[in-house]
Amino acid sequence: MPDVQITVKPNGPYVVSGEVVLLDSSGAPYRLEKTTIALCRCGQSENKPFCDGTHAQIGFSAPVAGP
């Protein structure tokens, strides 16, 4: 099993589990307090790059459900 796992949630975020370094557009690291984070895939989160649950409110529908 790899150290980091990324799960594509149906019509929801990418859930990243494991120790990762997440950098913003300037290369500065986010201070992550958990080893599992959800990254927004719908583009509507008020807390990008993190998911804030807005995908459920707007009825986000992912174009591809899986591989």
Ligand code: FES
């Ligand atoms: S995927 Fe959850 S707010 Fe965008």
